[in-house]
Amino acid sequence: MHTIAFKMLFRKKGTASTVLAIALLIALITSVSALVNNINSQATALGTLARIGETYLITDKNSNSLLESRIDVNIADAIRNVSEVKYVLPQKLIPATLTATTGNYPILIRAVDEPQTFFNMKKAHINGIASKNQSHANVGKILSNLASINKNDNITLTINDSSTIKVQIVGITTTNDQSDTDIILPIITLNELFQKNDNISYIELALKDTSTSARNNAINQITQILPSNAQITKVQQIDTFAQDMNNQTLSFLNLWSIVIYTVVAAASYVIATKLITESKYELSMLKIMGAKRSLTSKTILAYTIILATAGAILGIAIGIVGAQVASTTIRWMFTNISVAPFIEVNQIIQILLLSFVSSIVGCIYPALKVVQKATVENFL
Amino acid sequence: MSLKGFRYLHKQHIIPLVLILTLTSVLFSVTAFSFLSFYNGFASYVGEEENVVAIYDRRSSTPFTGLIPTYLTEQVNSIDGVLASSPETITPCVVNNQSIFIRGIVPEEFVKLNNITLIEGNMLNLSNINTAIIGKGLAEKLNLKLNDEILVFSVLSEKHIQLQVKGICESNPIMDDEALVPLYVGQWLRGAGYSYVTLIRAKIDIDQLNANSLYAEIIKTSQPTATPQPTATSSTKNQLDQLVPYAQTHFDVDRLNIEQTQTFMKNYLNRYGVSKDTLLSISVVVLFFASGTAASALTMFLNQHKREIDILQSIGASKRKIKIDLLSKVLTWSLISSTLGTIIAATLMLLFEKVGNIQVLSHRLFFQLDPLIVALNFTLILSLTAFIVARSGGNQ
Numbered sequence: 061m062h063t064i065a066f067k068m069l070f071r072k073k074g075t076a077s078t079v080l081a082i083a084l085l086i087a088l089i090t091s092v093s094a095l096v097n098n099i100n101s102q103a104t105a106l107g108t109l110a111r112i113g114e115t116y117l118i119t120d121k122n123s124n125s126l127l128e129s130r131i132d133v134n135i136a137d138a139i140r141n142v143s144e145v146k147y148v149l150p151q152k153l154i155p156a157t158l159t160a161t162t163g164n165y166p167i168l169i170r171a172v173d174e175p176q177t178f179f180n181m182k183k184a185h186i187n188g189i190a191s192k193n194q195s196h197a198n199v200g201k202i203l204s205n206l207a208s209i210n211k212n213d214n215i216t217l218t219i220n221d222s223s224t225i226k227v228q229i230v231g232i233t234t235t236n237d238q239s240d241t242d243i244i245l246p247i248i249t250l251n252e253l254f255q256k257n258d259n260i261s262y263i264e265l266a267l268k269d270t271s272t273s274a275r276n277n278a279i280n281q282i283t284q285i286l287p288s289n290a291q292i293t294k295v296q297q298i299d300t301f302a303q304d305m306n307n308q309t310l311s312f313l314n315l316w317s318i319v320i321y322t323v324v325a326a327a328s329y330v331i332a333t334k335l336i337t338e339s340k341y342e343l344s345m346l347k348i349m350g351a352k353r354s355l356t357s358k359t360i361l362a363y364t365i366i367l368a369t370a371g372a373i374l375g376i377a378i379g380i381v382g383a384q385v386a387s388t389t390i391r392w393m394f395t396n397i398s399v400a401p402f403i404e405v406n407q408i409i410q411i412l413l414l415s416f417v418s419s420i421v422g423c424i425y426p427a428l429k430v431v432q433k434a435t436v437e438n439f440l
Numbered sequence: 441m442s443l444k445g446f447r448y449l450h451k452q453h454i455i456p457l458v459l460i461l462t463l464t465s466v467l468f469s470v471t472a473f474s475f476l477s478f479y480n481g482f483a484s485y486v487g488e489e490e491n492v493v494a495i496y497d498r499r500s501s502t503p504f505t506g507l508i509p510t511y512l513t514e515q516v517n518s519i520d521g522v523l524a525s526s527p528e529t530i531t532p533c534v535v536n537n538q539s540i541f542i543r544g545i546v547p548e549e550f551v552k553l554n555n556i557t558l559i560e561g562n563m564l565n566l567s568n569i570n571t572a573i574i575g576k577g578l579a580e581k582l583n584l585k586l587n588d589e590i591l592v593f594s595v596l597s598e599k600h601i602q603l604q605v606k607g608i609c610e611s612n613p614i615m616d617d618e619a620l621v622p623l624y625v626g627q628w629l630r631g632a633g634y635s636y637v638t639l640i641r642a643k644i645d646i647d648q649l650n651a652n653s654l655y656a657e658i659i660k661t662s663q664p665t666a667t668p669q670p671t672a673t674s675s676t677k678n679q680l681d682q683l684v685p686y687a688q689t690h691f692d693v694d695r696l697n698i699e700q701t702q703t704f705m706k707n708y709l710n711r712y713g714v715s716k717d718t719l720l721s722i723s724v725v726v727l728f729f730a731s732g733t734a735a736s737a738l739t740m741f742l743n744q745h746k747r748e749i750d751i752l753q754s755i756g757a758s759k760r761k762i763k764i765d766l767l768s769k770v771l772t773w774s775l776i777s778s779t780l781g782t783i784i785a786a787t788l789m790l791l792f793e794k795v796g797n798i799q800v801l802s803h804r805l806f807f808q809l810d811p812l813i814v815a816l817n818f819t820l821i822l823s824l825t826a827f828i829v830a831r832s833g834g835n836q
Contacts (some may be wrong), residue, residue, distance in 0.1 A: 081732030088729045113598035124536065125589035126602045153602065168570060168602070202624055205683045206567050234685060237628045238601045241569035295600050297534040297593040304539035308799040312474070315792055319467050326460050327733040333456065334740040394713055 065351070065359045068342040069335065075367065078331045082324060082371025083378055086415055089320050090379025091386070093411075094401035096313050098387075100306040101402075104299075114146075114267040114275060115295040118282075122289060126153050130259045131290050136173070138285045139265060144278035147181045149173065149264040152247055159216040160207040167203060169217060170242040171250045178244065179233060181266070187211060188231030194249040197227040200240035204232045217243060223253050264295075321418045324368070328422025332364045336430055343430075360427040361420070368419030372412050379403075448748035449769060453741055457770075458777050460737040464730045465781020465821050466788070472723035472813040473789050474798070477805045479719055482709060485614050485803075486641060487701040491523075492553055493651045494704040495658075496639040498697035503708050504530045504541070505596070507636040508696065510686040512658065516640055519657045521648030524552035527637040527680075529626030532595040532802075535619075536582055539802045542572075542592065542619045544626015544637075546679060553643055554611055556620075561586045561607030566622050566679045573607035575616035577804055584608075597631020617803045624684050634686040641701065651698045659693055720812070724820065731824050738770070738828040767829050774825040778818045 069075075118139075120129035136150040152171040157164050172178040175198060176190040188211045191197050197217075199209050209215060209229055217225045227245060234240060247260070265282075267275050282292060336343070343356055380403060387399040485503065486494055495516065500506030513527040529544035547564045550556075556563070556573075564573045574584060584590065584605055592601045603621065610616060627634055644654060680686065699707065709715065742749075752762055789807035792798050798805045 077732070078736055081736050084729040084732045088726060115598045117600060119591075124591060126591055127589055165569075201685050202683055203569065205685070206569065236631075236633055237599050238570070238625075240624070240628075293593070295593055296595065296598045298595050300534045300537055300593075301532055301539045301595045304534075304537075305801065308539075308802070312798050312800065312805075315798065316470065316474070319463075319470050319788075323460075323463050323467055323730055323733055326463050327736065329456065330460060330733060330737045330740055334736065334743070337740060337744050390713065 064349070065342075065346055065355065066363070068346070069339060069359065069363050078327075078334070079367050079371045079374060081330075082327050082368050082415070082419075083374035085320055085324050085327065086372045086375025086411060087378035087382055088375075089317055089411055090376045090403060090408075091383040091401070092313060092316070093407055094380060094383040094403045095387075095399070096309055097403060097407075098399055098401045100309060103302045103305055113296045114269070116265050116267075116279075116282075117293050117295060118263040118265065118286065118290055119261075119293065120289060121291040126261050127155060129261050131262065132287065133258050133260045135285065135287070135290065136260075136263050139263065139282055142278050142281050142285075144268050144270055144274050145282075146266040146268045147177070149178055149181060150247070150260045151178075151262055151264060152250060152259075153261045154219055154250065156243070157218040157221075158203075158207060158243065159218065160209050160213070162208045165203070165207050167217075168238075168242045169219070169250070170239055170244045171247040172244060173247055175244055175246055179235070182235040182237065182239070184233045184235040184239075186231045186233050188229075190233075191227075191230050191245055194246065194252060195227055196230045197243050197245040197249075198231045198233050199229050200242050200244070201232055201234040202240045203242065204229075206241075215243070219253070225249060225253060317414075321414055324415055324418040325422035327371075328364050328368050328419035329426060330422075331367055332360055332423035332426035335360055335363060336426055356430050357427040360430060361423060364423035364427075365416065365419050368415055368422075369412070372415035375415075376403075376408055376411060446752065448752060449745055453744045454773060457737050457741045458773050458780075461734055461774055461777035461821060461825070462780045462784065464727065464734045464824075465778045465817055466785045467730050468723055468727040468820065469782055469785030469813060469817050470788055471726045472720065472816070473785060473807060473810070474792075474805060475719035475723060476716070476810050476813060477789070477808055478800050479709065479714070479716055480808055481614060481803060481806060482800075483702050483705045484612070485705050486639070487553065489553075489643075490700065491644055491646050492701045493642050493644060493654060493698050494639050494701045495642065495654075495696060495698050496704060497695050499695055501711075503705060504532060504638060506638055507630075507632050508638075508640065509689050509691045510635050510637050510680070510684070511688045512691075512696075513637075513640055513680065515658060515661055516642050516654070519649070519654065519661070521645045522654070523643040523645055524549055525640055525642040526550045526553050527623060527640045529623065529630045529636075529638045531626055531629040531638075533629055534593045534595065535590050538582060539595075540578060540582070540619060541617070541802055542621055542626060542629055543615075544621050544623040544629070546623050547620070548679065550620070553641055554615060556615075557610045559608045559610055561605070563609075564606060564620055564622065566683055568606060568622060570601075570603055571606035572603045572619045572621045572625070573609050574605055574619045576608055576610050577613070577616035578619060579605075579608045581617070592629065594629040594631065597629065599628050599631060601625060601628060613806045614803055617799075623680070627684075634684050635689045651700060655696070655698045658696065658698075720816070723813075724816070727820050734821075734824055735828050738825060739832060741770075742766075742829070742832055763830065767826060770825055770829050771822060774822050775818070778821045781821070782814055782817055 118131060118135065119126065120131055123129040133150055136148050139145055140148050150173050154169045156167055156169045158167045179186055179190050211229060211232060213229045215227060215229060217227065233244065267278055279292065286292065346356065383401040387401050390399050495508060495512065497506030497508050510527055513525050516522055516525045526549040527546060531542050533540055533542045546566055559576055561573065564571065586605055586608060588605045590603050590605065592603060624634060749762055786807065786809060793805065793807055
């Protein structure tokens, strides 16, 4: 009976046009997804093409701020033993008030292991020398401009509104980073002030310019050294940025796809209703031949789902071919634009599944309605 | 024979037709509204005022990656007809694993070009080291409050910076999704030194100057034999000179370009084949792809009334009269569908804006009701309906 029913319905005029209607909608999603894939892969590829530095920070996992971050200074010594490490710069950041001849300024003190090494690694320009003992400090160029501090000036640093340090500025430094607004001094100066303290804010480290596998190996070794409360983060975050950009594009595509799948559901509703309207005679014949009520609704459901799935498969094909044709045309017209759309297997499966679900949602109501009214009189 | 008194079309068949035409209209409108919101938002990224021009590096492939000398700010400021000039560095960064854009500015000059309203905290000034003010959109996105500390990682250089949120502000929708920092902080993050900025925006007196004459003036003052201009004593010059150690670097003036700010952004989009016309054309293609469903629905609707149409013909109504009557009725519902479609699309866009948080390049899309899209929507849906009914109506 099922075979007869399907033969009757599929031979009807208009089947091809309904498949095409759904195919065009699915082609839209497929081609747009293929283009978005291309845009996302280009964004990711840009990240790999750009020269990404190999500088990392080791910070406290439980803190979003370097000022709150606390890690053990001994980690730095352990990391220095990793052969691929170029330099390790343990740093302590402390908010303080700077008192100079021109007034008081809220600043950050950057206490480092060895100021000379710090400035060398930062390729800093020093007007003067790097501080070497507890009574010396360096001032960043912008802070020196702001507070009118000159070489050999004496300044007072007040920490936590209570402890004060008096130091002499032995050099004005330009590093082109945040230390240009800091007071940089040896970490031993603070250790004396706060007694013996093994905590630092963070460790900045860089890897040697070697092979990717050697660098990955070094990162694995460092990760194993780290205690559970510490984390390692790459400084130049191209990957994270590209990933976030891709997610933004995908979330827009997902919202847009909801509208398309709603139209697919509506198209399935049209297919089912059209079938019922135009196949009154065939459905009545089936009834007369002894078909049960449920067979009619199952046939309508199956017919719609088969058409929707066929439409989805055709749509994916049209979408892929259409996107390729469009991109080739664009490449011919604008030689500077490189578009190479592609679609992944999991996306194809997702599109097929969602089309399937949308078509069931669309045709379920007319199919059930037929069961309720399925008498021969209704059809005739 | 008039068909005015005949109610031969059934309500239960009209509703699905209206629903499907409405959905088709929604699809077109949502596509076109989102594309145009993106385009308009991006085009007004650095401002939309007629008297604001952008001075930038014409060889850069994006508006964020160009570099021009900082010293040009002083040069631009000294030209008669320039009312204000704002050097800016725009840098992509990552904060709390989320992508953001940070703009390094000279606050005192920047506010002459953009209105900034502080919601909380204090306004930024160039001497505020280690601080930032953030747009309210960004504050919501990153869940940041006043005085919070943020750790910023750069994308274009190996730099990280610890900043404190000094204020939360409200400006234009684009700026609301960015963080504003002193110029030198932006320069650290950009990684190109103090002597370069991404662009300089200048407010000009349009009665005295335009983009071309400003360009000519800059070229003239860049010539080695040019008579030195009177030194500007503007606040920008004083602040920049006092704090930022920039140098007079060599720069090929042929790389400079000056355009009205919207044209500047539109030109970048055009380089990648994105224009308002292209985006509208894509939206029309989307409607064309969805028209198969609408056509099926209309054909089904006419088939559902075959019997009634036959009866009308048998009692003397001509095919032409039936066709005209059908056309007028179906067009009325198409009009209703298009109106509903526009309203639903607008509501969806507002919903996406609030709940969905749609972003392109880390800036939220803001829905703009473009009359052109509304008109196109009505025209296309009505044309589609008219075409199908005229082709098959009355011939059932």
